[in-house]
Amino acid sequence: MPSKPMKFFANIAAFFGPTKDARRRIRRRILGETREQVRKDSNALATFSEAAILTRAQDFLFPVSAMKSTRLMIMVVPEHNDMSGGIYSFFSIANQMHAMRRIHGYDVLVMTRPNETGHTYVRLTAFRNAETVYRFEQILLCDKVEELYLHIPEYAARDFYDLLSPELLKYLKTRKKLYINIMNQNIKLMPEASAFKNLRGLATEISQSVAHHAYFGQDFADRYNLPTLLLPAYTDLSPYPGSTFEEKRKLIIYSQDEAPHRRACLAILEREFSDYELVEIRGMSFDRYMQLATDCQFSISFGEGFDGYVAQPIQQGGIGLTVYREEFFPSDEFLKYYNIFASEEEMVSELALRMRRLSADPELYKSLNRAFKEEHDKLYSFGDYVGCIRKLVLRDFDLFPTQNAAVSVITLEDQGSLHLREDVVVLSFEDYVTVEQYDPRTDEVRKVILSSAQMRELAEALTLNRPGFAGGSNS
Numbered sequence: 001m002p003s004k005p006m007k008f009f010a011n012i013a014a015f016f017g018p019t020k021d022a023r024r025r026i027r028r029r030i031l032g033e034t035r036e037q038v039r040k041d042s043n044a045l046a047t048f049s050e051a052a053i054l055t056r057a058q059d060f061l062f063p064v065s066a067m068k069s070t071r072l073m074i075m076v077v078p079e080h081n082d083m084s085g086g087i088y089s090f091f092s093i094a095n096q097m098h099a100m101r102r103i104h105g106y107d108v109l110v111m112t113r114p115n116e117t118g119h120t121y122v123r124l125t126a127f128r129n130a131e132t133v134y135r136f137e138q139i140l141l142c143d144k145v146e147e148l149y150l151h152i153p154e155y156a157a158r159d160f161y162d163l164l165s166p167e168l169l170k171y172l173k174t175r176k177k178l179y180i181n182i183m184n185q186n187i188k189l190m191p192e193a194s195a196f197k198n199l200r201g202l203a204t205e206i207s208q209s210v211a212h213h214a215y216f217g218q219d220f221a222d223r224y225n226l227p228t229l230l231l232p233a234y235t236d237l238s239p240y241p242g243s244t245f246e247e248k249r250k251l252i253i254y255s256q257d258e259a260p261h262r263r264a265c266l267a268i269l270e271r272e273f274s275d276y277e278l279v280e281i282r283g284m285s286f287d288r289y290m291q292l293a294t295d296c297q298f299s300i301s302f303g304e305g306f307d308g309y310v311a312q313p314i315q316q317g318g319i320g321l322t323v324y325r326e327e328f329f330p331s332d333e334f335l336k337y338y339n340i341f342a343s344e345e346e347m348v349s350e351l352a353l354r355m356r357r358l359s360a361d362p363e364l365y366k367s368l369n370r371a372f373k374e375e376h377d378k379l380y381s382f383g384d385y386v387g388c389i390r391k392l393v394l395r396d397f398d399l400f401p402t403q404n405a406a407v408s409v410i411t412l413e414d415q416g417s418l419h420l421r422e423d424v425v426v427l428s429f430e431d432y433v434t435v436e437q438y439d440p441r442t443d444e445v446r447k448v449i450l451s452s453a454q455m456r457e458l459a460e461a462l463t464l465n466r467p468g469f470a471g472g473s474n475s
Helices: 004-014 020-040 050-061 064-068 085-099 136-141 166-173 193-202 218-224 262-272 286-295 308-315 332-336 344-360 362-379 382-393 452-465
Strands: 071-077 107-112 133-135 147-153 177-184 205-210 228-230 249-254 277-280 296-300 319-323 408-412 424-428 432-439 444-451
Touching: 050 133, 064 107, 071 085, 071 136, 085 107, 085 147, 085 177, 085 382, 107 136, 133 136, 136 166, 166 193, 177 193, 193 205, 193 218, 218 228, 228 382, 249 262, 249 286, 249 308, 262 277, 262 344, 286 296, 286 308, 296 308, 296 344, 308 319, 308 362, 319 344, 319 362, 344 362, 432 452, 444 452
Parallel strands: 071 107, 071 147, 107 133, 147 177, 177 205, 205 228, 249 277, 249 296, 296 319
Antiparallel strands: 408 424, 424 432, 432 444
């Protein structure tokens, strides 16, 4: 009889059959081959590890279209089949990238990052999605790719280069264009600019997209010396209807994050709210989490604070409580809300008092929920989210770094006509070029920013359209 792993493999493969009959044929063929193999060697399947089964499934499912593609975009994800806000965001962004293919022209794949243990998975099971996940090594099958666009989580950026095999390094170095974008979802996990040296040497262009308004700005573009785009996380909660105060049950949920004040807060909750159920959000599906987020009166975040543990219960009609953290909140204006504490000490001392007052006063509870939700909705909308992803796939960045030691300045003077134009100043940085010219009509300096890739394309276009043109630079 086929083993459970082989049945699992057969079911995954059959999932891609276009009709019920086709799926049945695929399943029968695979299981039939398995039975034949078992007859030949009764011990064959006993040696199959889970990793071997997953690897075989990925090899079987790898799309022919990707093998033939000349332009490929890859979302690199953690190698463990697990649930977190960041992982949810990666898959959500990849889903929108698929939908925008007619705009950007890339084939889109999701791949687990290269890792020493060989961990990978085929389908993320923590929330609903239709994404087949491959391992990064399978990119070697795509030998026709000329332009490659990688999106790498910030935590993985530090050692991504070092984990590449010689074959993968050769592959990446031999692409005509290689763009690398670092998904800066958590600034505490983001390496400093010096850690990107090898990636800069490997890529045509390197950039970052940031998930929080709090660390989106010119100073952060300069700090990392990266073209920067704001891409706030967005979670579509339309499949999950909210609940009213009256429908809430005596339930408190809390994040699994470690924090200095976590133990004291939980002790207070156990003592002061003994009639409530306390549930830690750990090791569960997103559907299960959303059920709890909808049912609970209160949710507590011990992590970033301005995160899903606060926002999603708020969207479902509840109250999320947390400590204000400057590096994640858009502004200190959020300190005015009754559910946001100025410090960990304040949260420990006032948590029970505020929760008791809110649970005893339905109108206060509802008004706080309404006000915080309105504030949150000013920052996040589906339309803005899709617009930001569109800019990301087109590499239309919001900010470019201004501080760069490796800069060349070129001044172009107009000396060839009676009606002279203002001087043009070209500043050539490591990753981009700025072109500036004073406009006397508006008394302003007009500025255009071109990436290094755009400059190369411009030079090629000028060379093609003007045979006598010879591109060059003065530094």
